[in-house]
Amino acid sequence: MFYDVVVVGSGIAGLYTCINLDEKFKVLLLSKDKLDLNNTSLAQGGIASVLDENDRFKYHFEDTLIAGNYKNNKKHLEIMVKEGPKDIEKLLNIGVDFDKDNEGNLLKTLEGAHSKRRIVHHKDKTGREIIDKLIKNIKNKKNIEILENAFLANIKKDELFKLTILKDNKNYIYRCNYLVLATGGIGKIYKYTTNSSISTGDGIAMAHILGANIKGLNLIQFHPTALNIGNNERFLISEAVRGEGAFLLNNKFERFMSKYDKREELSPRDVVSKSIIKEINETKSENIYLDISYKDDGFIKNRFPNIYENCLKYGIDITKEKIPVYPSHHYLMGGIDVDKNSQSSIDKLYAVGECSHTGVHGNNRLASNSLLEGLVFSRRAAEDINKKDKIELKINCETKYRNIDGNIELDNNYKKDIQNIMQSSYFVNLNKNKAKEGIKKINYIIKELKNNNYIKNVNYYETRNMAIISKLILEESLKNDK
Known part of the structure; x- marks a missing residue:
């Protein structure tokens, strides 16, 4: 089977690529598992973007540079910051229900290392809301076919890309002119991660085998506040909880972040995670807590219903009790190296979302910039492909399969x-x-x-x-x- 474009991955970057592709193209959207099983669905906090007169592009730009230790790709970062608002607007037009006040204005929260309230959100289930609305939109597009529970096993390239796809214990061969990898992160290489079960670094590994440039794989972010209960996949306690005033406490229930950074709980993630490890070594105790229980019960339940309900499953009422937390693998800043249009070093191979390396995050990602990057650079990938002509095939591309x-x-x-x-x-x-x-x-x-x-x-x-x-x-x- 031949497609003009194959998009691998059904998180925000993969779905938004599909939505922005011209309808002249025959598109296959490949999902490793169910369409809605991805890291985006787990995203709680929101999307950072400059959306009112109290904020400025230069503030968001500078906040991102500071968090990234000034190792960011400034040209790509400027693109993300300046183009982000129009992608938020497009999500609103698609039907994404960001939280608003009684007058219909977007509500914005504050998160670690942001100087302004600029994170739009849907309660504490922003990712799920976005994914649901993007999937609904894609299912109405006649030029897009969806293949779920299908695993991309190998990529080869001659005139076209030749893809080996595993489904129902059979190998199927598909061909395409343009290939967009939106395969997400690497979380499952760690014992403890906030990522979903499908995050095994597939796209990056296959791009490496194919010969694409890979960059910055040492740049791994460990989120400071994963719930310190459970096995491999740890439930994330969103950055937004600290943004709304939660305190980090040691085993003696004492605040400690002021010893390590003047920004305290609102320091960048890498600073907070390293500070927690230092505090653990100093106190010789791994008991670290996040406490927002001093806030009004109604506020907590309304602002963080997902966190409230999930903690209750473990017997923790966050309106009354402290939350046991510990750093956990969370995000990869490196990946398949791409240009401003998400094109890799291999012609017609694009990478978007977490599997890509745009360089916008530098050495450490600023909270709620990941969904923004996924939107901006997946749209730019689609726009770049849209400029190209469809090709006329001169070879037979019937779908073939064989047993594994x-x-x-x-x-x-x-x-x-x-x-x-x-x-x-x-x-x-x-x-x-x-x-x-x-x-x-x-x-x-x-x-x-x-x-x-x-x-x-x-x-x-x-x-x-x-x-x-x-x-x-x-x-x-x-x-x-x-």
């Missing part, structure tokens, strides 16, 4: 090994000795995957991708460690 290869079932032990390696080697701070040991262990895993006739199913390819990404991260981290 291999006869040895691969268990999850290698995945667990990778998670343990990454958790011990590079969690908030880099442990150089363990990183060097970790690379040796990952090389062994990669060798075993190649040399054994494992069944080439989704589990196999996820393990391969996790190993590739983890090795690249540790190598680049050691190279850049000063």
Whole structure:
């Protein structure tokens, strides 16, 4: 089967790419799992953008530079900050229900390292609201086909892209002229992450295999306030909770952030996470809490219904009790290196959202800039493709399939090994000795995957991708460690 454009990933960047593509193109939207299972759906806080006279582009620009330690791509950052408001407007026109006051004005919250209230939101379920409305819009477009529970296993390129897609334990071959990777993050390489279960770095790993430039994989963000309960996938306690006045407390229920930064709880995420680790080492206790219980019950329940309900599942009433929190893997600032139109170093291969490296975030992402980046640069990718002509095919592109290869079932032990390696080697701070040991262990895993006739199913390819990404991260981290 041939498509003009294949978009891989159904988060905000993938969906918004599809919405902005010209209807002259035949488009396939590929979703690894269900259409609404993605990291965007988990996003709570909102989208940062300059939307009123009390704010200025230069303030948002400067806040992002400060959070990113001035390592940002300034040209791309200027594009994001200045073009962001029109994408917020488009979301409103699509029907996204951002919170408003009684007069219909957008409500904006404050988050860590922002100098102004500029984050628009839908309660504390902003991502879910956006995804629902984007999916509804896409399902009305006749030029877009949707393929769910379909895994992109391999990419090859000659005149066209040749995609091997796994579905129902069969390999299907698809071809396309333009390929947009919107495959999200890498969270599952860590033992503890706020990411969804599908975040195994697939797009970045395959782009690397294809020969695309990959940049900044050592730039990993650890969110300071994940709920310190549960197994691999930790529930996120949004940045907005601190933005609305919550305090961080140590094991003695004492505030401590003022010891480490004058911005206290509203410091950038990397500062807060490192401060928590320092406080843990000083107090010799991993008991850290976030407390907003002094606020009015009605305000908490109305502003943070999702957090309130999820904490109740663990027996914590945040209107009365402190929330146990701990840093957790959250976001990747690096990825497939792209230009201002999200074009990678490989012709006609685009990358958008978290799997891309636009450079706008620098060394550390400012809160609520991720959804903004996903909107602005996915639209720009679509606009760039829209300028191109459709091609007339001269080859037969019938859909073909074959059964998957291999006869040895691969268990999850290698995945667990990778998670343990990454958790011990590079969690908030880099442990150089363990990183060097970790690379040796990952090389062994990669060798075993190649040399054994494992069944080439989704589990196999996820393990391969996790190993590739983890090795690249540790190598680049050691190279850049000063």
